[in-house]
Amino acid sequence: MSETIDPRQKILAANAAAAAALRSSFAAAGTLVLNLISSPGSGKTTLLEATTRRLVQRLRLGCIEGDIATERDADRLRALGIPAYQILTGGACHLDARQVHRALDEAVFPPLDVLFIENVGNLICPTSYDLGEDFKVALLSVAEGDDKPFKYPAIFARAEVTVITKSDLLPYTSFDLDAVRRQVTTLNPDGVLLATSSRTGEGVDAWCQLLADRLAGKRRQPA
Amino acid sequence: MHELSIAQEILSSARAALQPYPGARLERVRVAVGELTAIEPELLRFAWEALLEGTPEAACDLDVEWRPAQQLCATCGVPKARPPRGWLPVCGDCGGPLRVDGGQELDLLQVSFVVPDGENGHERDD
Numbered sequence A: 001m002s003e004t005i006d007p008r009q010k011i012l013a014a015n016a017a018a019a020a021a022l023r024s025s026f027a028a029a030g031t032l033v034l035n036l037i038s039s040p041g042s043g044k045t046t047l048l049e050a051t052t053r054r055l056v057q058r059l060r061l062g063c064i065e066g067d068i069a070t071e072r073d074a075d076r077l078r079a080l081g082i083p084a085y086q087i088l089t090g091g092a093c094h095l096d097a098r099q100v101h102r103a104l105d106e107a108v109f110p111p112l113d114v115l116f117i118e119n120v121g122n123l124i125c126p127t128s129y130d131l132g133e134d135f136k137v138a139l140l141s142v143a144e145g146d147d148k149p150f151k152y153p154a155i156f157a158r159a160e161v162t163v164i165t166k167s168d169l170l171p172y173t174s175f176d177l178d179a180v181r182r183q184v185t186t187l188n189p190d191g192v193l194l195a196t197s198s199r200t201g202e203g204v205d206a207w208c209q210l211l212a213d214r215l216a217g218k219r220r221q222p223a
Numbered sequence B: 001m002h003e004l005s006i007a008q009e010i011l012s013s014a015r016a017a018l019q020p021y022p023g024a025r026l027e028r029v030r031v032a033v034g035e036l037t038a039i040e041p042e043l044l045r046f047a048w049e050a051l052l053e054g055t056p057e058a059a060c061d062l063d064v065e066w067r068p069a070q071q072l073c074a075t076c077g078v079p080k081a082r083p084p085r086g087w088l089p090v091c092g093d094c095g096g097p098l099r100v101d102g103g104q105e106l107d108l109l110q111v112s113f114v115v116p117d118g119e120n121g122h123e124r125d126d
C-alpha cells in the first residue's frame, strides 16, 4: 500500500540547528562573525591581511579558513599574529555549520572581537549554508567582470555586504562599478557595497569602520 | 557540486520522516527549490540518481518544484512579471524601486512510500 506524508521541513534543518547553536554562543561571547564568500582568487585572504594590519592592535581578531587543500591561507594570517584555524574540506566546495563547530572545538581560540570565516573559493555552493555568522560578505574582484551579480544572484541577494576588490585594476579594465551597484541594489535593496583595494588601501578604512560599527551594534543588543 | 550534499540531506530527512513506518520503502520525494538558493534542479536530480543507484530505493523519484523569486514594487506592492531568471531594474508602471521576495525555499514537502504486505500497521505518536 502506498502512503504519503507532508513533513514540510527545511532540507537543511540539521545545518540550521548547528548554525543556531553557533550563533547563540557567538552572541554570548560578543564576537562579530563574518562569512566571506567569493570565487577563488578574488582577494579574500589579502583583504583579511590588510584588515588585520589595520585592526590587530585594537581588536582581538581570529580566522577560520576553508580550503580544499593546504594550510597556506591560515599560515598567511598567523604570520600577522592572529589565531587561525584551517579547515581542509578534502574536495567539498563549501563549509557547513558542523565543520565550523568542530573547528572551534579544536582551535580553542582566545576570546575574540571579530571572527572571520573565509569560505572555500566558490561563488555558488557556500550560499545556502548558514554558519551562524552575523552576515555574509560577497567579494567580487574587478578582473572577474561587472556582470556577476545577475549571473550569481543567490549570493548577492543574501550577502548584507558586497565588497568589490582590486579596485586598483579599474583603470585597466572596462569594469563598470555603477552597473554592479545597480545589480546589487536590484537583488538586495538594503545591501551595502564597498569598493576596496588591498594593494593601494583604497576603501579598506571604510571596510574596517563597517566592522567596528557592526561590532558596536552587536554589543549594544541584549544577547 | 553541492547538489550531492543537498541530495544527501534530502535522503536522510526523508528516511527520518519514515521512522514511524517500519519497513517502509521510499517511492517518491517532493521538494521545493527556490531560485535564490544556488541549487540547480537538474543537477539535484542527477545527484539524487547517483546517490540511490544500486540501492533498494533506486526507483525513488525526486520531484523538484521550482520556486522563482518575485520582484514587487516597493510603492504599490504588486508583483511584476519578470523574464525567466532575468531581473527588472525598476517598476515598469511607476518607475519606483522593486524589492525581491521569495526564492529562498529549500523544503522537503512530501514523502511517498510503500509499506510491504506483512508489516502490520504503523505506530504514530499523535
Ligand SMILES: Nc1nc2c(ncn2[C@@H]2O[C@H](COP(=O)(O)OP(=O)(O)OP(=O)(O)O)[C@@H](O)[C@H]2O)c(=O)[nH]1
Residues within 6 Å of the ligand: A038, A039, A040, A041, A042, A043, A044, A045, A046, A047, A073, A120, A121, A122, A165, A166, A167, A168, A169, A196, A197, A198, A199, A200
Ligand atoms: N591588484 C591587486 N591584486 C590583488 C588584490 N588583492 C589580492 N590580489 C591578488 O589576487 C590574488 C589572489 O588573492 P587571495 O587573497 O589569495 O585570494 P582568495 O580569494 O583568498 O583566494 P582563495 O582562497 O584561493 O579562494 C593574489 O595574487 C593577490 O596578490 C588587490 O587589491 N589588487
Ligand SMILES: [Mg+2]
Residues within 6 Å of the ligand: A044, A045, A046, A073, A118
Ligand atoms: Mg584565500
Ligand SMILES: [Zn+2]
Residues within 6 Å of the ligand: B073, B074, B075, B076, B077, B091, B092, B093, B094, B095, B096
Ligand atoms: Zn510601481
